[in-house]
Amino acid sequence: MIYLDNNATTRVPDEVLSAMTPFYRELYGNPHAIHSLGRRAHDGVEEARAELARLLGCNASEVIFTSCGTEGNALVLRGLVDQQPRRRKVVTTAVEHPSVLTLLRALERERAIELEIVPVDTHGAIDLDRMRDAIDDDTLLVTVMLAQNETGVIHPVARVAELAHARGALLHVDAVQAAGKIPLDQRELGADFITISGHKFHAPKGIGALTIRKGLKLQPLWYGGGQELGMRSGTEPVPAIAGFAAAARLAREALPDYGRVRALRDKLESSILARVKEASVNGVTQPRLGNTASIAFHGIAADELVRALDANGVCVSAGAACHSGSVEPSGTMKAMGLPLHVAMGAVRFSLSRYTTEAEIDEAVSVVSGLQINIMH
Numbered sequence: 001m002i003y004l005d006n007n008a009t010t011r012v013p014d015e016v017l018s019a020m021t022p023f024y025r026e027l028y029g030n031p032h033a034i035h036s037l038g039r040r041a042h043d044g045v046e047e048a049r050a051e052l053a054r055l056l057g058c059n060a061s062e063v064i065f066t067s068c069g070t071e072g073n074a075l076v077l078r079g080l081v082d083q084q085p086r087r088r089k090v091v092t093t094a095v096e097h098p099s100v101l102t103l104l105r106a107l108e109r110e111r112a113i114e115l116e117i118v119p120v121d122t123h124g125a126i127d128l129d130r131m132r133d134a135i136d137d138d139t140l141l142v143t144v145m146l147a148q149n150e151t152g153v154i155h156p157v158a159r160v161a162e163l164a165h166a167r168g169a170l171l172h173v174d175a176v177q178a179a180g181k182i183p184l185d186q187r188e189l190g191a192d193f194i195t196i197s198g199h200k201f202h203a204p205k206g207i208g209a210l211t212i213r214k215g216l217k218l219q220p221l222w223y224g225g226g227q228e229l230g231m232r233s234g235t236e237p238v239p240a241i242a243g244f245a246a247a248a249r250l251a252r253e254a255l256p257d258y259g260r261v262r263a264l265r266d267k268l269e270s271s272i273l274a275r276v277k278e279a280s281v282n283g284v285t286q287p288r289l290g291n292t293a294s295i296a297f298h299g300i301a302a303d304e305l306v307r308a309l310d311a312n313g314v315c316v317s318a319g320a321a322c323h324s325g326s327v328e329p330s331g332t333m334k335a336m337g338l339p340l341h342v343a344m345g346a347v348r349f350s351l352s353r354y355t356t357e358a359e360i361d362e363a364v365s366v367v368s369g370l371q372i373n374i375m376h
């Protein structure tokens with residue numbers, strides 16, 4: 001199989017598995033136990049925290065481990081709203097992941113927060129004037145993703161941070177898709193909170209991290225042993241954390257060579273556009289992640305194309321993975337206001353640093369050889 005669905009999840013390489021194994025086989029103590037096996041596990045967790053801090057441009061004491069991106073986002077959003085702050089407004093964008101947008105709609109119903117969703121244009125760019133107008137003195141939090149999961153469009157988060165902080169609001173950045181693909185720096189972004197998820201950059205599934213800027217606190221989602229600064233109780237999954245750190249180090253070290261991935265993505269896009277008459281690239285005018293190609297095959301039902309590609313050995317997605325099965329265009333494509341015949345045909349090809357040129361050439365030849373049903 002040629003796997004071009006790396007924004008959905010990634011494979012775990014041997015180096016990451018090897019970093020995990022000792023914590024299953026020998027160093028399996030509870031990191032909060034006082035005996036030596038516990039202390040070794042604890043050291044493993046703290047070394048991993050320091051490695052994650054290097055990836056995120058923050059202090060190790062500002063990193064807490066979570067289970068995934070969805071949990072990190074929930075912890076920030078609920079954790080702030082549950083503190084019953086005087087400010088009751090949350091500002092976000094129309095292209096956030098469902099783990100942000102669906103939760104915010106639930107908080108609007110259940111906790112009477114005021115929610116304002118700032119639109120994007122047909123290129124996926126956030127309307128910054130609308131963002132400035134939306135943030136007011138009642139705004140508790142602005143939550144904006146750094147890189148969009150379907151299009152790869154990179155948002156001007158540092159600019160949004162200035163707008164938020166000018167009105168005394170906090171900024172949360174969902175960097176789940178950005179981590180390991182572009183440099184991240186909590187200070188340069190001006191982020192008060194950053195969510196990331198390991199399985200998007202070759203760590204195992206079931207581990208993520210949240211940064212919480214020094215001095216800030218969140219109400220926990222649940223209570224227990226008080227691990228992770230009391231904000232995320234539960235015994236830390238030490239093997240997964242060790243794998244997460246190894247994946248973070250490998251990603252950070254490989255970042256200077258990410259241009260290779262971008263060159264392959266560009267080749268994929270230009271080769272498909274040259275062969276398929278009615279196709280276009282979503283978000284192409286914007287700064288984008290180097291690994292993501294959202295290609296709209298005009299007049300074609302994307303889910304049929306995805307199935308046809310799969311039958312020919314190529315794994316891709318129609319919109320976000322979590323929307324699969326739906327016959328509607330994805331929320332992101334709708335938010336971009338693309339015409340229906342373009343939005344319905346949007347297929348996401350997402351590469352990783354393990355993708356080879358031979359795989360791209362083969363994927364292009366499969367796409368160009370397909371007999372695809374045209375929508376009416």
Ligand code: PLP
Nearest residue numbers: 068069070097149174176177197
């Ligand atoms: N945020 C973004 C931008 C994502 O793309 C995803 C997953 O697709 C998530 C959050 C959720 O991450 P997880 O699958 O780790 O819960």
